[in-house]
Amino acid sequence: MKSWIAFWNILKKDVKNYYLKPPNISWGIIFPLSWTLMQLIRSPGGSILTLLPGLISMSVLFGTTSMLAVTITFERSGRSFERLLLAPISLSIMVLAKIAGTVLFGIFNAFVPVIFAAFFIDLRAVSWGVVIPAVLLIAVTSALLGLLIAVSAEQVFEAQTFSNFFRFPMLFLCGLFIPLADLPIFLRPISYCLPLTYGTDLLNGAITGANVLSPFLSFGLLLLFAAALFLISRHNINRKWIM
Amino acid sequence: MVKVTNLTKTYGDFTAVDNISFEIRKGEIFGFLGPNGAGKTSTINMMIGLSRSTTGEITVGGIDVKKQIKRARAIMGIVPDESNLYNEMDGFENLCFCAALYGMRKNEREAKARLLLERFGLKGAGKRPFKAYSKGMRRKLTIAAALIHSPQVLFLDEPTTGIDVESSRQIREMIVGLKQQGVTIFLTTHYIEEAERLCDRVAFIADGQIVASGTVPELMGSVAHEHTIRFVTDRNAADLATELVAELQAGFAGSKVEVRPDQSLVMVSERRIPLLPVMEFFHDRGINVYEARELRPSLEDVFVELTGIDSSVLKKDKEKGGRR
Incomplete structure:
Protein backbone atom coordinates (compact mmCIF):
# COMPACT_ATOMS: atom_id res chain seq x y z
CA MET A 1 0.00 0.00 0.00
CA LYS A 2 2.80 2.40 0.99
CA SER A 3 4.57 1.75 -2.33
CA TRP A 4 1.40 2.53 -4.25
CA ILE A 5 0.96 5.83 -2.40
CA ALA A 6 4.49 6.67 -3.54
CA PHE A 7 3.75 5.43 -7.09
CA TRP A 8 0.59 7.51 -7.41
CA ASN A 9 2.25 10.65 -6.06
CA ILE A 10 5.30 10.35 -8.34
CA LEU A 11 2.91 9.98 -11.29
CA LYS A 12 0.76 12.92 -10.14
CA LYS A 13 3.84 15.07 -9.59
CA ASP A 14 5.24 14.31 -13.07
CA VAL A 15 1.92 14.96 -14.80
CA LYS A 16 1.47 18.27 -12.95
CA ASN A 17 5.09 19.44 -13.16
CA TYR A 18 5.91 18.38 -16.70
CA TYR A 19 3.13 17.01 -18.87
CA LEU A 20 0.42 19.54 -18.04
CA LYS A 21 2.69 22.51 -18.68
CA PRO A 22 1.50 24.67 -21.59
CA PRO A 23 4.56 23.99 -23.82
CA ASN A 24 4.06 20.25 -23.52
CA ILE A 25 0.32 20.37 -24.04
CA SER A 26 0.82 22.48 -27.15
CA TRP A 27 3.61 20.11 -28.29
CA GLY A 28 1.27 17.17 -27.70
CA ILE A 29 -1.41 18.77 -29.91
CA ILE A 30 0.56 20.71 -32.50
CA PHE A 31 3.10 18.01 -33.30
CA PRO A 32 0.61 15.25 -34.23
CA LEU A 33 -1.54 17.81 -36.07
CA SER A 34 1.46 19.00 -38.07
CA TRP A 35 2.33 15.41 -39.03
CA THR A 36 -1.25 14.83 -40.12
CA LEU A 37 -1.44 17.99 -42.22
CA MET A 38 1.99 17.36 -43.74
CA GLN A 39 0.95 13.90 -44.86
CA LEU A 40 -2.39 15.12 -46.23
CA ILE A 41 -0.77 17.95 -48.20
CA ARG A 42 2.00 15.65 -49.42
CA SER A 43 -0.51 13.02 -50.67
CA PRO A 44 -3.74 14.87 -51.42
CA GLY A 45 -5.37 11.84 -52.95
CA GLY A 46 -4.24 9.56 -50.14
CA SER A 47 -6.69 8.04 -47.75
CA ILE A 48 -6.66 9.42 -44.23
CA LEU A 49 -7.31 5.90 -43.00
CA THR A 50 -4.08 4.57 -44.53
CA LEU A 51 -2.14 7.47 -43.02
CA LEU A 52 -3.57 6.96 -39.56
CA PRO A 53 -1.39 4.03 -38.34
CA GLY A 54 1.78 5.94 -39.24
CA LEU A 55 0.55 9.17 -37.68
CA ILE A 56 -0.42 7.43 -34.44
CA SER A 57 2.92 5.59 -34.24
CA MET A 58 4.98 8.71 -34.90
CA SER A 59 3.01 10.77 -32.40
CA VAL A 60 3.48 8.19 -29.66
CA LEU A 61 7.15 7.63 -30.47
CA PHE A 62 8.04 11.32 -30.48
CA GLY A 63 5.86 12.14 -27.50
CA THR A 64 7.31 9.49 -25.22
CA THR A 65 11.00 8.92 -25.98
CA SER A 66 12.20 12.47 -25.61
CA MET A 67 9.81 13.38 -22.81
CA LEU A 68 10.98 10.76 -20.32
CA ALA A 69 14.65 11.15 -21.29
CA VAL A 70 14.44 14.92 -20.84
CA THR A 71 12.47 14.94 -17.57
CA ILE A 72 14.72 12.37 -15.91
CA THR A 73 17.91 14.07 -17.09
CA PHE A 74 16.48 17.38 -15.89
CA GLU A 75 15.68 15.93 -12.45
CA ARG A 76 19.09 14.30 -12.24
CA SER A 77 20.92 17.55 -13.03
CA GLY A 78 18.88 19.30 -10.28
CA ARG A 79 19.51 16.32 -7.96
CA SER A 80 15.79 15.92 -7.25
CA PHE A 81 15.92 12.47 -8.85
CA GLU A 82 18.19 11.47 -5.96
CA ARG A 83 15.17 11.94 -3.66
CA LEU A 84 13.34 9.18 -5.54
CA LEU A 85 16.39 6.92 -5.40
CA LEU A 86 16.54 7.46 -1.62
CA ALA A 87 12.86 6.74 -0.98
CA PRO A 88 11.96 3.45 0.71
CA ILE A 89 10.39 2.07 -2.46
CA SER A 90 11.68 -0.54 -4.87
CA LEU A 91 13.44 0.54 -8.03
CA SER A 92 10.72 -1.22 -10.05
CA ILE A 93 7.94 0.91 -8.50
CA MET A 94 9.96 4.05 -9.12
CA VAL A 95 10.63 3.12 -12.77
CA LEU A 96 6.96 2.19 -13.30
CA ALA A 97 5.83 5.49 -11.79
CA LYS A 98 8.22 7.48 -13.98
CA ILE A 99 7.16 5.74 -17.21
CA ALA A 100 3.44 5.86 -16.31
CA GLY A 101 3.27 9.64 -16.80
CA THR A 102 5.05 9.41 -20.14
CA VAL A 103 2.81 6.58 -21.30
CA LEU A 104 -0.27 8.68 -20.51
CA PHE A 105 1.26 11.58 -22.43
CA GLY A 106 2.01 9.23 -25.36
CA ILE A 107 -1.58 7.96 -25.40
CA PHE A 108 -2.85 11.54 -25.40
CA ASN A 109 -0.53 12.24 -28.37
CA ALA A 110 -1.78 9.14 -30.19
CA PHE A 111 -5.37 10.19 -30.08
CA VAL A 112 -4.84 13.71 -31.45
CA PRO A 113 -4.63 12.43 -35.08
CA VAL A 114 -7.48 10.03 -34.36
CA ILE A 115 -9.74 12.88 -33.19
CA PHE A 116 -8.63 14.97 -36.17
CA ALA A 117 -9.39 12.10 -38.56
CA ALA A 118 -12.80 11.57 -36.97
CA PHE A 119 -13.94 14.89 -38.45
CA PHE A 120 -13.27 13.66 -42.00
CA ILE A 121 -13.80 9.91 -42.09
CA ASP A 122 -15.91 7.20 -40.56
CA LEU A 123 -13.83 5.32 -37.98
CA ARG A 124 -16.44 2.73 -37.08
CA ALA A 125 -14.60 0.01 -39.00
CA VAL A 126 -11.49 0.46 -36.89
CA SER A 127 -10.82 -2.38 -34.45
CA TRP A 128 -10.40 -0.34 -31.24
CA GLY A 129 -9.85 -3.49 -29.19
CA VAL A 130 -6.52 -3.83 -31.01
CA VAL A 131 -5.69 -0.13 -31.45
CA ILE A 132 -5.90 0.73 -27.74
CA PRO A 133 -3.60 -2.03 -26.41
CA ALA A 134 -1.29 -1.52 -29.40
CA VAL A 135 -0.97 2.21 -28.63
CA LEU A 136 -0.39 1.38 -24.97
CA LEU A 137 2.39 -1.08 -25.80
CA ILE A 138 4.03 1.29 -28.30
CA ALA A 139 3.94 3.98 -25.60
CA VAL A 140 5.41 1.64 -22.97
CA THR A 141 8.27 0.39 -25.18
CA SER A 142 9.03 3.92 -26.44
CA ALA A 143 9.01 5.30 -22.89
CA LEU A 144 11.40 2.57 -21.80
CA LEU A 145 13.68 3.40 -24.74
CA GLY A 146 13.56 6.98 -23.44
CA LEU A 147 14.57 5.70 -20.01
CA LEU A 148 17.52 3.83 -21.54
CA ILE A 149 18.58 7.11 -23.15
CA ALA A 150 18.17 8.95 -19.83
CA VAL A 151 20.55 6.53 -18.12
CA SER A 152 23.22 7.28 -20.72
CA ALA A 153 22.75 11.07 -20.85
CA GLU A 154 24.23 13.56 -18.41
CA GLN A 155 22.64 16.71 -19.84
CA VAL A 156 19.21 17.51 -21.27
CA PHE A 157 20.67 18.32 -24.72
CA GLU A 158 22.44 14.93 -24.76
CA ALA A 159 19.14 13.21 -24.02
CA GLN A 160 17.51 15.02 -26.94
CA THR A 161 20.38 14.17 -29.28
CA PHE A 162 20.42 10.48 -28.28
CA SER A 163 16.63 10.33 -28.71
CA ASN A 164 16.97 11.39 -32.34
CA PHE A 165 19.61 8.75 -32.98
CA PHE A 166 17.01 6.16 -32.00
CA ARG A 167 13.88 7.66 -33.39
CA PHE A 168 14.65 8.59 -36.96
CA PRO A 169 16.19 5.25 -38.04
CA MET A 170 13.26 3.53 -36.30
CA LEU A 171 10.75 5.51 -38.33
CA PHE A 172 12.28 4.40 -41.61
CA LEU A 173 12.90 0.81 -40.62
CA CYS A 174 9.62 -0.10 -38.93
CA GLY A 175 7.53 -0.38 -42.07
CA LEU A 176 5.78 2.97 -41.67
CA PHE A 177 6.99 4.59 -44.88
CA ILE A 178 8.52 1.62 -46.66
CA PRO A 179 6.86 -1.79 -46.36
CA LEU A 180 9.17 -4.33 -44.73
CA ALA A 181 9.08 -6.48 -47.87
CA ASP A 182 10.52 -3.59 -49.90
CA LEU A 183 13.42 -2.94 -47.50
CA PRO A 184 16.93 -4.11 -48.54
CA ILE A 185 17.38 -7.62 -47.24
CA PHE A 186 20.29 -6.69 -44.93
CA LEU A 187 18.09 -4.11 -43.14
CA ARG A 188 15.18 -6.44 -42.47
CA PRO A 189 16.76 -8.17 -39.42
CA ILE A 190 17.19 -4.72 -37.86
CA SER A 191 13.52 -3.95 -38.55
CA TYR A 192 12.47 -7.09 -36.74
CA CYS A 193 14.50 -6.02 -33.70
CA LEU A 194 12.47 -2.80 -33.34
CA PRO A 195 9.34 -2.82 -31.15
CA LEU A 196 7.78 -0.13 -33.34
CA THR A 197 7.69 -2.59 -36.27
CA TYR A 198 5.22 -4.78 -34.39
CA GLY A 199 3.22 -1.82 -33.06
CA THR A 200 2.87 -0.34 -36.53
CA ASP A 201 1.85 -3.70 -37.97
CA LEU A 202 -0.83 -4.06 -35.29
CA LEU A 203 -2.17 -0.59 -36.06
CA ASN A 204 -2.09 -1.29 -39.80
CA GLY A 205 -4.09 -4.43 -39.22
CA ALA A 206 -6.60 -2.78 -36.88
CA ILE A 207 -7.18 0.30 -39.06
CA THR A 208 -6.70 -0.85 -42.66
CA GLY A 209 -6.53 -4.63 -42.33
CA ALA A 210 -3.07 -4.58 -43.97
CA ASN A 211 -1.01 -6.33 -41.32
CA VAL A 212 1.87 -8.63 -42.28
CA LEU A 213 2.29 -10.48 -39.00
CA SER A 214 -0.17 -12.26 -36.78
CA PRO A 215 -1.60 -9.85 -34.14
CA PHE A 216 -0.95 -12.45 -31.45
CA LEU A 217 2.71 -12.65 -32.44
CA SER A 218 2.99 -8.84 -32.51
CA PHE A 219 1.34 -8.46 -29.09
CA GLY A 220 3.50 -11.22 -27.67
CA LEU A 221 6.71 -9.69 -29.02
CA LEU A 222 5.73 -6.19 -27.84
CA LEU A 223 5.11 -7.57 -24.35
CA LEU A 224 8.49 -9.29 -24.49
CA PHE A 225 10.17 -6.05 -25.62
CA ALA A 226 8.44 -4.16 -22.79
CA ALA A 227 9.56 -6.69 -20.18
CA ALA A 228 13.12 -6.84 -21.52
CA LEU A 229 13.46 -3.05 -21.76
CA PHE A 230 12.04 -2.67 -18.25
CA LEU A 231 14.56 -5.14 -16.82
CA ILE A 232 17.46 -3.59 -18.75
CA SER A 233 16.48 -0.07 -17.64
CA ARG A 234 16.17 -1.15 -14.01
CA HIS A 235 19.52 -2.94 -14.19
CA ASN A 236 21.19 0.10 -15.81
CA ILE A 237 19.81 2.48 -13.18
CA ASN A 238 21.00 0.17 -10.44
CA ARG A 239 24.44 -0.12 -12.02
CA LYS A 240 24.99 3.48 -13.13
CA TRP A 241 23.15 5.60 -10.58
CA ILE A 242 23.79 3.58 -7.42
CA MET A 243 27.56 3.40 -7.80
CA MET B 1 22.12 2.67 16.45
CA SER B 222 44.93 12.92 23.18
CA VAL B 223 47.26 15.66 22.04
CA ALA B 224 50.16 16.74 24.25
CA HIS B 225 49.99 20.46 24.81
CA GLU B 226 51.46 23.14 27.02
CA HIS B 227 49.43 24.63 29.84
CA THR B 228 48.71 28.29 29.29
CA ILE B 229 47.04 30.76 31.67
CA ARG B 230 46.07 34.26 30.68
CA PHE B 231 45.82 36.93 33.38
CA VAL B 232 44.04 40.24 33.02
CA THR B 233 45.26 42.71 35.63
CA ASP B 234 44.77 46.38 36.47
CA ARG B 235 48.17 47.23 34.99
CA ASN B 236 49.09 48.15 31.44
CA ALA B 237 51.94 46.73 29.40
CA ALA B 238 54.40 49.35 30.57
CA ASP B 239 53.62 48.60 34.21
CA LEU B 240 54.09 44.90 33.66
CA ALA B 241 57.75 45.68 33.18
CA THR B 242 60.36 43.19 32.20
CA GLU B 243 61.49 42.94 35.85
CA LEU B 244 58.08 41.67 36.86
CA VAL B 245 58.11 39.16 34.02
CA ALA B 246 61.61 38.00 34.99
CA GLU B 247 60.58 37.75 38.64
CA LEU B 248 57.54 35.68 37.74
CA GLN B 249 59.64 33.34 35.60
CA ALA B 250 62.17 32.95 38.36
CA GLY B 251 59.48 32.30 40.97
CA PHE B 252 57.80 29.60 38.89
CA ALA B 253 60.50 27.45 37.45
CA GLY B 254 59.88 26.05 33.99
CA SER B 255 57.37 28.69 33.05
CA LYS B 256 57.61 31.28 30.33
CA VAL B 257 55.86 34.62 30.75
CA GLU B 258 55.02 37.19 28.14
CA VAL B 259 52.98 40.37 27.93
CA ARG B 260 50.51 40.38 25.06
CA PRO B 261 49.56 43.46 23.06
CA ASP B 262 46.09 43.36 24.64
CA GLN B 263 47.83 44.17 28.00
CA SER B 264 47.24 40.67 29.32
CA LEU B 265 49.96 38.50 30.79
CA VAL B 266 50.34 34.93 29.57
CA MET B 267 52.13 32.23 31.50
CA VAL B 268 53.08 29.00 29.68
CA SER B 269 54.39 25.84 31.33
CA GLU B 270 54.76 22.18 30.45
CA ARG B 271 53.28 21.28 33.85
CA ARG B 272 49.91 22.43 35.19
CA ILE B 273 50.18 25.84 36.80
CA PRO B 274 48.81 26.10 40.36
CA LEU B 275 46.76 29.29 40.56
CA LEU B 276 47.00 30.24 44.26
CA PRO B 277 50.77 30.92 44.38
CA VAL B 278 50.55 33.04 41.25
CA MET B 279 47.64 35.00 42.67
CA GLU B 280 49.58 35.52 45.92
CA PHE B 281 52.56 36.71 43.86
CA PHE B 282 50.39 39.41 42.25
CA HIS B 283 48.67 40.25 45.55
CA ASP B 284 52.04 40.78 47.31
CA ARG B 285 52.93 43.35 44.65
CA GLY B 286 49.62 45.17 44.86
CA ILE B 287 48.43 44.00 41.46
CA ASN B 288 44.72 43.25 41.14
CA VAL B 289 43.80 40.27 38.92
CA TYR B 290 40.40 40.52 37.23
CA GLU B 291 40.57 37.36 35.19
CA ALA B 292 42.66 34.19 35.14
CA ARG B 293 41.75 31.70 32.43
CA GLU B 294 43.35 28.54 31.15
CA LEU B 295 43.74 28.67 27.36
CA ARG B 296 43.03 25.21 25.99
CA PRO B 297 43.83 24.10 22.44
CA SER B 298 40.80 24.25 20.16
CA LEU B 299 39.46 21.23 18.31
CA GLU B 300 40.94 22.85 15.22
CA ASP B 301 44.42 22.70 16.83
CA VAL B 302 43.82 19.03 17.62
CA PHE B 303 42.65 18.37 14.06
CA VAL B 304 45.74 20.00 12.62
CA GLU B 305 47.99 18.09 15.00
CA LEU B 306 46.37 14.70 14.30
CA THR B 307 45.78 14.95 10.56
CA GLY B 308 48.74 17.08 9.58
CA ILE B 309 46.30 19.10 7.45
CA ASP B 310 46.78 22.82 7.75
CA SER B 311 43.72 24.68 9.02
CA SER B 312 43.98 26.98 6.00
CA VAL B 313 42.87 24.01 3.84
CA LEU B 314 39.65 23.83 5.85
CA LYS B 315 39.24 27.59 5.62
CA LYS B 316 39.53 27.35 1.82
CA ASP B 317 36.90 24.59 1.86
CA LYS B 318 34.61 26.87 3.87
CA GLU B 319 35.09 29.66 1.35
CA LYS B 320 34.28 27.27 -1.51
CA GLY B 321 31.20 26.16 0.40
CA GLY B 322 30.17 29.74 0.94
CA ARG B 323 30.40 30.50 -2.75
CA ARG B 324 28.25 27.52 -3.73
Missing part, protein backbone atom coordinates in the same frame (compact mmCIF):
# COMPACT_ATOMS: atom_id res chain seq x y z
CA VAL B 2 24.55 2.89 13.52
CA LYS B 3 27.47 0.53 13.07
CA VAL B 4 30.04 0.78 10.31
CA THR B 5 32.59 -2.01 10.10
CA ASN B 6 35.67 -2.15 7.87
CA LEU B 7 34.07 0.01 5.22
CA THR B 8 36.06 0.54 2.03
CA LYS B 9 35.20 2.23 -1.25
CA THR B 10 37.49 2.17 -4.24
CA TYR B 11 37.08 3.72 -7.67
CA GLY B 12 39.56 1.89 -9.88
CA ASP B 13 42.95 2.43 -8.28
CA PHE B 14 41.71 5.25 -6.06
CA THR B 15 40.63 4.43 -2.53
CA ALA B 16 38.08 7.01 -1.38
CA VAL B 17 37.30 5.31 1.93
CA ASP B 18 39.88 3.02 3.44
CA ASN B 19 38.70 0.39 5.92
CA ILE B 20 36.92 2.64 8.40
CA SER B 21 34.89 1.50 11.41
CA PHE B 22 32.80 3.46 13.90
CA GLU B 23 29.61 3.24 15.93
CA ILE B 24 26.98 5.87 16.70
CA ARG B 25 24.95 5.48 19.87
CA LYS B 26 21.22 6.12 20.02
CA GLY B 27 20.38 9.78 20.52
CA GLU B 28 23.92 10.99 19.94
CA ILE B 29 25.27 13.59 17.52
CA PHE B 30 28.26 12.10 15.76
CA GLY B 31 30.44 14.51 13.82
CA PHE B 32 32.43 13.44 10.80
CA LEU B 33 35.11 16.01 10.09
CA GLY B 34 37.49 16.36 7.25
CA PRO B 35 38.47 18.56 4.34
CA ASN B 36 36.85 18.27 0.90
CA GLY B 37 37.84 15.00 -0.75
CA ALA B 38 38.61 13.28 2.56
CA GLY B 39 35.89 10.65 2.04
CA LYS B 40 32.99 12.17 4.00
CA THR B 41 30.42 12.16 1.19
CA SER B 42 31.55 8.73 -0.07
CA THR B 43 30.98 7.38 3.45
CA ILE B 44 27.56 8.99 3.84
CA ASN B 45 26.50 7.79 0.37
CA MET B 46 27.34 4.22 1.29
CA MET B 47 25.49 4.57 4.60
CA ILE B 48 22.30 5.76 2.88
CA GLY B 49 22.53 3.24 0.05
CA LEU B 50 23.29 5.69 -2.73
CA SER B 51 26.62 4.05 -3.35
CA ARG B 52 27.83 0.47 -2.95
CA SER B 53 30.68 -0.29 -0.61
CA THR B 54 33.61 -2.26 -1.99
CA THR B 55 33.89 -4.11 1.31
CA GLY B 56 32.50 -3.71 4.81
CA GLU B 57 29.24 -3.75 6.70
CA ILE B 58 26.75 -1.02 7.65
CA THR B 59 23.79 -1.47 9.98
CA VAL B 60 21.29 1.26 10.87
CA GLY B 61 18.89 0.51 13.71
CA GLY B 62 20.03 -3.12 13.50
CA ILE B 63 19.07 -3.32 9.80
CA ASP B 64 21.72 -4.36 7.28
CA VAL B 65 21.83 -1.49 4.80
CA LYS B 66 23.27 -3.67 2.03
CA LYS B 67 20.61 -6.37 2.32
CA GLN B 68 17.51 -4.43 3.40
CA ILE B 69 17.93 -0.95 2.07
CA LYS B 70 14.17 -0.27 1.81
CA ARG B 71 13.64 -1.06 5.50
CA ALA B 72 16.71 0.92 6.50
CA ARG B 73 15.62 3.99 4.49
CA ALA B 74 12.26 4.01 6.23
CA ILE B 75 14.00 4.95 9.49
CA MET B 76 16.54 7.33 7.90
CA GLY B 77 16.20 11.02 7.19
CA ILE B 78 18.68 12.33 4.65
CA VAL B 79 19.80 15.91 4.13
CA PRO B 80 22.25 16.11 1.22
CA ASP B 81 24.89 18.81 0.92
CA GLU B 82 22.80 20.50 -1.78
CA SER B 83 19.03 20.87 -1.68
CA ASN B 84 17.31 18.21 -3.78
CA LEU B 85 13.72 19.38 -3.63
CA TYR B 86 11.60 20.34 -6.63
CA ASN B 87 11.95 23.91 -7.88
CA GLU B 88 8.58 23.71 -9.64
CA MET B 89 6.70 22.91 -6.44
CA ASP B 90 6.01 25.17 -3.45
CA GLY B 91 7.27 24.43 0.05
CA PHE B 92 4.07 22.74 1.21
CA GLU B 93 3.82 20.58 -1.93
CA ASN B 94 7.46 19.55 -1.60
CA LEU B 95 6.94 18.37 1.97
CA CYS B 96 3.71 16.54 1.09
CA PHE B 97 5.42 14.84 -1.85
CA CYS B 98 8.33 13.71 0.32
CA ALA B 99 5.84 12.34 2.87
CA ALA B 100 4.07 10.42 0.11
CA LEU B 101 7.37 8.75 -0.83
CA TYR B 102 7.32 7.27 2.69
CA GLY B 103 3.76 6.03 2.17
CA MET B 104 2.08 8.57 4.46
CA ARG B 105 -1.62 9.17 3.85
CA LYS B 106 -2.96 12.54 2.66
CA ASN B 107 -4.33 13.84 5.99
CA GLU B 108 -1.23 12.72 7.87
CA ARG B 109 1.22 14.23 5.39
CA GLU B 110 -0.59 17.56 5.16
CA ALA B 111 -0.76 17.89 8.95
CA LYS B 112 2.95 17.04 9.28
CA ALA B 113 3.90 19.43 6.47
CA ARG B 114 2.05 22.31 8.17
CA LEU B 115 3.67 21.47 11.49
CA LEU B 116 7.17 21.43 10.01
CA LEU B 117 6.67 24.65 8.06
CA GLU B 118 5.69 26.33 11.32
CA ARG B 119 8.54 24.74 13.27
CA PHE B 120 11.10 25.91 10.72
CA GLY B 121 9.69 29.43 10.50
CA LEU B 122 8.55 28.86 6.90
CA LYS B 123 4.81 29.06 7.42
CA GLY B 124 4.54 32.26 5.41
CA ALA B 125 6.58 30.77 2.58
CA GLY B 126 4.65 27.50 2.32
CA LYS B 127 2.86 28.52 -0.87
CA ARG B 128 5.92 30.12 -2.45
CA PRO B 129 7.75 28.13 -5.16
CA PHE B 130 10.90 26.45 -3.89
CA LYS B 131 12.95 28.20 -6.58
CA ALA B 132 12.06 31.54 -4.95
CA TYR B 133 13.53 30.51 -1.56
CA SER B 134 16.77 31.97 -0.23
CA LYS B 135 19.69 29.59 0.41
CA GLY B 136 18.94 29.45 4.12
CA MET B 137 15.24 28.78 3.52
CA ARG B 138 16.08 26.08 0.98
CA ARG B 139 18.31 24.33 3.48
CA LYS B 140 15.68 24.57 6.22
CA LEU B 141 13.00 23.10 3.95
CA THR B 142 15.38 20.31 2.91
CA ILE B 143 15.91 19.44 6.57
CA ALA B 144 12.15 19.63 7.17
CA ALA B 145 11.64 17.23 4.24
CA ALA B 146 14.09 14.79 5.84
CA LEU B 147 12.08 14.91 9.07
CA ILE B 148 8.65 14.46 7.47
CA HIS B 149 8.45 10.75 8.38
CA SER B 150 9.94 11.19 11.89
CA PRO B 151 13.18 9.28 11.21
CA GLN B 152 15.19 7.62 13.96
CA VAL B 153 18.51 8.49 12.32
CA LEU B 154 19.23 11.75 10.54
CA PHE B 155 22.12 12.11 8.09
CA LEU B 156 23.16 15.73 7.68
CA ASP B 157 25.76 16.44 5.01
CA GLU B 158 27.27 19.91 5.54
CA PRO B 159 24.01 21.40 6.84
CA THR B 160 25.23 24.96 7.38
CA THR B 161 27.66 25.35 4.51
CA GLY B 162 27.10 28.44 2.40
CA ILE B 163 24.12 29.86 4.25
CA ASP B 164 23.62 33.03 6.30
CA VAL B 165 24.57 33.30 9.96
CA GLU B 166 20.99 33.48 11.27
CA SER B 167 19.86 30.41 9.33
CA SER B 168 22.97 28.53 10.48
CA ARG B 169 22.15 29.40 14.09
CA GLN B 170 18.55 28.24 13.66
CA ILE B 171 19.70 24.98 12.08
CA ARG B 172 22.16 24.34 14.91
CA GLU B 173 19.39 24.97 17.46
CA MET B 174 17.15 22.59 15.54
CA ILE B 175 19.88 19.91 15.57
CA VAL B 176 20.18 20.21 19.35
CA GLY B 177 16.38 20.05 19.64
CA LEU B 178 16.28 16.84 17.58
CA LYS B 179 18.93 15.27 19.78
CA GLN B 180 16.78 16.09 22.80
CA GLN B 181 13.91 14.25 21.11
CA GLY B 182 16.12 11.16 20.83
CA VAL B 183 17.03 11.39 17.14
CA THR B 184 20.47 9.96 16.32
CA ILE B 185 22.39 12.37 14.11
CA PHE B 186 25.30 11.77 11.76
CA LEU B 187 26.74 15.12 10.82
CA THR B 188 29.46 15.71 8.27
CA THR B 189 31.04 19.13 8.29
CA HIS B 190 34.27 20.96 7.74
CA TYR B 191 33.28 23.62 10.27
CA ILE B 192 35.33 22.42 13.23
CA GLU B 193 33.80 24.90 15.66
CA GLU B 194 30.34 23.63 14.68
CA ALA B 195 31.34 20.05 15.48
CA GLU B 196 32.94 21.19 18.74
CA ARG B 197 29.74 22.94 19.75
CA LEU B 198 27.21 20.31 18.68
CA CYS B 199 28.73 16.85 18.66
CA ASP B 200 28.87 14.29 21.43
CA ARG B 201 31.58 12.46 19.58
CA VAL B 202 33.70 13.32 16.60
CA ALA B 203 35.75 11.38 14.05
CA PHE B 204 38.45 13.01 11.94
CA ILE B 205 38.74 11.65 8.41
CA ALA B 206 41.65 12.37 6.12
CA ASP B 207 42.61 10.56 2.91
CA GLY B 208 39.77 8.10 3.45
CA GLN B 209 40.95 6.99 6.88
CA ILE B 210 39.69 7.81 10.37
CA VAL B 211 42.64 9.43 12.06
CA ALA B 212 41.04 9.83 15.49
CA SER B 213 37.64 9.61 17.11
CA GLY B 214 36.17 10.29 20.54
CA THR B 215 34.45 12.98 22.58
CA VAL B 216 35.77 16.50 22.18
CA PRO B 217 37.56 16.43 25.60
CA GLU B 218 39.01 13.00 24.75
CA LEU B 219 40.37 14.26 21.45
CA MET B 220 41.82 17.34 23.12
CA GLY B 221 43.39 15.18 25.79
